[in-house]
Amino acid sequence: MKATLREWRAHSTLPLLEFHLLWQHVLGVSRAWLIAHDTDVLDATQCKAYEAFEARRMAGEPMAYILGQREFLGRDFKVTPAVLIPRPETELLVECGLAAVAQRQTPHVLDLGTGSGVVAISMALARPDALVQATDQSDAALSVAQMNAQALGAKLLFSLGNWYDTCLEFTPFDVIVSNPPYIQLGDAHLACGDLRFEPQVALTDGSDGLSALRIIVQGAPARLAAGGSLIVEHGFDQASAVRALFRAQGFEQVASMCDLAGIERVTGGRLPA
Known part of the structure; x- marks a missing residue:
């Protein structure tokens, strides 16, 4: 019978960080508390709760869905299986979006396919003067985004x-x-890791990976102010194709920005002033 954290750890095959995160979630304590109290006796209810969480993780379910949240730009956002799990590379999209309106007062901002709302909310918090709108085709996703905003x-x-x-x-x-679905239908990555549990409609366009991006780029000029910018996240091998889409619609200063891994992950362009 495993009665203490130390005894649970001796029998767990989870990475130490995940083990601690799950117990922090069960007990509502800090990691430092866990380390200092690893010989305290746990009650049966706590053990049962942890056992259920560990089983979900061992089955491959993402930690973010088990814990119900994920950190993004220093803030905790609620996540559910109705939305994508926020990823560090998407922070670049926010940074580029903010840079595009740095010199504009009361900028008008649109986030297409907002999911959990991390991009739109992060921009709204960074620019309280901005008028920000976020859209999504999923009621469930918008519900999560609204909870995060509140x-x-x-x-x-x-x-x-x-x-x-x-x-x-x-x-x-x-x-x-926008961070639209850009994974090509049939891509092997869709059957791997966390992607197995995330909403497929938010991952793949069901086509060549560029169909949603085409709609977004083609529709942007009619909805942007003079000198306005469009900035999108895309796949690791799509930068060249996305730049071509931008140029075909008359965007200037078209460029792709690299994420921390050195991958061209975000492309932007500006309409003539």
Whole structure:
């Protein structure tokens, strides 16, 4: 019978960090507390709760869904299986979006396919003067995004719709940002790791990986202000194709930015002023 954290650890095959995170979630304590109290006797209810969490993790379920949250740009965001798990590379999308409106007062911002809301909410919190709108085709995703906005004190408008097919406020926009589904149908990565548990509609466009990006790029000029910017996240091997889409629609200063791994992950362009 495993009665203490030390005894649980001796029998667990989870990485130490995950082991600690799950117990922190069960007990509502810090990691330092766990280390200092690893010989305290745990009650049966706590052990049963941890056992259930560990079983889910051993089955491959992402930690973010088990814990119900994931950190993004220093803030904790609620996540559920209805939304993608926020990833560090998407922080670059936020940084580029903010840079695009750095010299604009009360900028109008649109986030297409907001999911958990991390991009739109992060931009709204960084620029309280901005008028931010976020859209998604999923009611469940918008519910998560709205909860995150309320919990973090961000002010923005959410609307239900598929890309531009919704009631858009604050037009024309100074910047449009998006992290759309860009994985090609049949890509082996969809059957690996965390992606197995994430909403497939948010991962793949069901086509060549560029169909959602085409819609977003082609529809942007009609909805951007003069000199406005479009910035999108895309796959590790799509930068050249995405730059071509931008140039075909008359965007200038088209460039791709690298993430921390040195991969061209975000592409942006600006309309003529």
